[in-house]
Amino acid sequence: METSIAVRRALALVVLLAQPSWAASDPDIDKIRDEIRDLKSNYEARIQSLEQRLKDAETRATAASAAPAPPPAPAPANSIAAFNPAVSVVLQGSYANLSSDPSKFALGGFLPAAEIGPGKRGFSLGESELAMYANVDDKFSGNLIASLTPDDRVSVEEAYGIWMTAPYGMVPKFGRFFSGLGYLNEQHQHAWDFFDAPLAYQAFLGGQYANDGVQVKWVAPIDQFVELGAEAGSGESFPGTSVNRNGAGSFTAFAHMGGDVGESHSWRAGLSYLRTHADSREGTLPGVAANDADLAFTGRSDVAVADFTWKWAPNGNPHDRNFKVQGEYLWRKERGDLTYDASDALGLRNASAYSSRQGGWYLQGVYQWMPLWRVGARYDQLDPGTVDYAANAPFFGATDFNPKRYTMMVDYTPSEFSRWRVQVAQSHPRPGMTDNELFVQYILSLGAHGAHKY
Amino acid sequence: MRKILSTLAVCLAAWVPAAHAALSVFATVPEWGALVTELGGDKVKVYVATNALQDPHHVEARPSLIARARSADLVVATGAELEVGWLPLVTQQAANARIQPGKPGYFEATSAVSLVGRPVRLDRAEGDVHPQGDPHIQTDARNIGRVAGPLSAKLVELDPANAPYYQARLKSFNDRWSAAIARWEQKAAPLKGVPVVVQHKAFTYLIDWLGMKEIAALEPKPGIEPTTTHLAEVLEILQKTPAKMVLRAAYQGDRPSQWIAERAHLNAVVLPFTVGGTDGAKDLFGLFDDTIDRLLKGAS
Numbered sequence: 001m002e003t004s005i006a007v008r009r010a011l012a013l014v015v016l017l018a019q020p021s022w023a024a025s026d027p028d029i030d031k032i033r034d035e036i037r038d039l040k041s042n043y044e045a046r047i048q049s050l051e052q053r054l055k056d057a058e059t060r061a062t063a064a065s066a067a068p069a070p071p072p073a074p075a076p077a078n079s080i081a082a083f084n085p086a087v088s089v090v091l092q093g094s095y096a097n098l099s100s101d102p103s104k105f106a107l108g109g110f111l112p113a114a115e116i117g118p119g120k121r122g123f124s125l126g127e128s129e130l131a132m133y134a135n136v137d138d139k140f141s142g143n144l145i146a147s148l149t150p151d152d153r154v155s156v157e158e159a160y161g162i163w164m165t166a167p168y169g170m171v172p173k174f175g176r177f178f179s180g181l182g183y184l185n186e187q188h189q190h191a192w193d194f195f196d197a198p199l200a201y202q203a204f205l206g207g208q209y210a211n212d213g214v215q216v217k218w219v220a221p222i223d224q225f226v227e228l229g230a231e232a233g234s235g236e237s238f239p240g241t242s243v244n245r246n247g248a249g250s251f252t253a254f255a256h257m258g259g260d261v262g263e264s265h266s267w268r269a270g271l272s273y274l275r276t277h278a279d280s281r282e283g284t285l286p287g288v289a290a291n292d293a294d295l296a297f298t299g300r301s302d303v304a305v306a307d308f309t310w311k312w313a314p315n316g317n318p319h320d321r322n323f324k325v326q327g328e329y330l331w332r333k334e335r336g337d338l339t340y341d342a343s344d345a346l347g348l349r350n351a352s353a354y355s356s357r358q359g360g361w362y363l364q365g366v367y368q369w370m371p372l373w374r375v376g377a378r379y380d381q382l383d384p385g386t387v388d389y390a391a392n393a394p395f396f397g398a399t400d401f402n403p404k405r406y407t408m409m410v411d412y413t414p415s416e417f418s419r420w421r422v423q424v425a426q427s428h429p430r431p432g433m434t435d436n437e438l439f440v441q442y443i444l445s446l447g448a449h450g451a452h453k454y
Numbered sequence: 455m456r457k458i459l460s461t462l463a464v465c466l467a468a469w470v471p472a473a474h475a476a477l478s479v480f481a482t483v484p485e486w487g488a489l490v491t492e493l494g495g496d497k498v499k500v501y502v503a504t505n506a507l508q509d510p511h512h513v514e515a516r517p518s519l520i521a522r523a524r525s526a527d528l529v530v531a532t533g534a535e536l537e538v539g540w541l542p543l544v545t546q547q548a549a550n551a552r553i554q555p556g557k558p559g560y561f562e563a564t565s566a567v568s569l570v571g572r573p574v575r576l577d578r579a580e581g582d583v584h585p586q587g588d589p590h591i592q593t594d595a596r597n598i599g600r601v602a603g604p605l606s607a608k609l610v611e612l613d614p615a616n617a618p619y620y621q622a623r624l625k626s627f628n629d630r631w632s633a634a635i636a637r638w639e640q641k642a643a644p645l646k647g648v649p650v651v652v653q654h655k656a657f658t659y660l661i662d663w664l665g666m667k668e669i670a671a672l673e674p675k676p677g678i679e680p681t682t683t684h685l686a687e688v689l690e691i692l693q694k695t696p697a698k699m700v701l702r703a704a705y706q707g708d709r710p711s712q713w714i715a716e717r718a719h720l721n722a723v724v725l726p727f728t729v730g731g732t733d734g735a736k737d738l739f740g741l742f743d744d745t746i747d748r749l750l751k752g753a754s
Contacts, residue, residue, distance in 0.1 A: 311514070
């Protein structure tokens, strides 16, 4: 508005100035002319400044229309539900066809472990997993993973807090968690590439090693991936037991390294060590021809693990095709006392010194040859090593048998959230037992999007 | 002892400024890596976590990524849950307090742009939906310009000593970018109204910008592999409403596009999608030069 008035005034002035002069010599007129000239330059300056302002405003307007400010985020619903943790559920189930009686499963030359063997025959519901995760406050986050077992029990698989703002890039974790030991151990069973755990994990860690205690992890602030970690815990899970003392029952230390080789390859390697103690660790040795025997071990158990994983994906894009090789070698050294009790045979109970140095390994490869479809092969072997049963020796067979297993699987993954798997295996766990196994498995993930570890 | 200590102190003194000489930036995808380089010049050290032949939805949280995130000063991500399958794991495992979401060292490009395609129904039965809207904003050149300002402000915030440098680079970039947009829009005028089919719904912003028309998508639901049943349905749609070309990003497999291109007599067009996706897309300017060239060729 102001601009248009100014323009009109200026136009009037121009018309005025354009008038021919009648009396050029009159000093009064000269004076008036001077005044008008002053006025004119004055107005020109003002018009120029107004034009500039108009131009600026126009530029601003176009800039604003080119970059509309994002609409303000909707205010969060004023409800306590807004702070609910992220919830996810994993549903699993399987069908198993086993040629040998799973209750007679034992690893020849190895003391019985917590969860070994191929599981039960026929249809079964796998462990359903219920996970909740949220930041607690500005310092801590919490994670609960409960496992609902098919026999209607609820067990706490993991329940831990993480101190997120710890200094020096350390990540302290406390509560119950899967140990950082090895490669497979930290992953949840539904993320494994095969239906069951490698024999070495079954023999030495009872399937998977969880700990109640504290863990500290630290990643080195350099371009090469180096991760160090240590744990102290109750050591109550296999191969340890509750030892009724104030100090920690188990210690773990691990180191991981990893990196890329070109665009298409990546790797991770690690070394881990676990020391734990057992006080009357009980297990049942299925009798082959005779009665079952109850065993109890008291002593120290040391486990060392070397793991290596190599992944390939063309240009680092695993979507269409990818290949993964992974292998782990586990050693275990145990020293202590062993009680042998063939409960049904009168008087057959004996306690004696026991020591063993044993090993085991697996190597597996999984190839995705087209989107959604993968095929995998695995070989497992245990080395009974040297075992000294001392006075118990007559109750145990020779220990030169190598338990082994050959496994193949095919799985179909229609989306990130569902997977179907068929697995066949031939297992030779102890002398005289060959088990041909077929598994069909489904894994369904509901709810919050959980990212998968490398 | 004193000698050793003083040597250590000297080493430390030499090392510390060296480590902070440049702002260390972890860009999740090549387009933001390229933009940070444009805006930060030699004051930033940029690591790009993925290349143009990788699907940004599905990247593995590899050890190398964790190591790079560990010492980064700034993470530049697309946001809107594009990287939800891997970035949270990387930042969490790297345990670098500076780059956690909500901290000054975490920047999401989608925060500068209003997103389209917010799903009406939030259900996994609808495929891999992005609850906050379509995150593939970089396919519209104007969005890159919208992100440049806030991103430059972020560099200034983290490295105020070099503020005039960043501001000068932003101005230079904005000038060149507006000129380039005008050039691209003029060049792409013949694309207005051209009907296209997309393999993945990744080009919504590009199609809106250039005024093309999306007839169908080869993926039955976002992120779900094309099935033969669905492709047959698309073929049927195309018989009623013919399209000129089928678009796919460089990182995607070519089989579904080829299948439909042969049967519906379309041109199969590969678009770089991000910097490095094709030989022509060497930088942000090349990305759109090449995209528009390929579209024009496909439409002719």
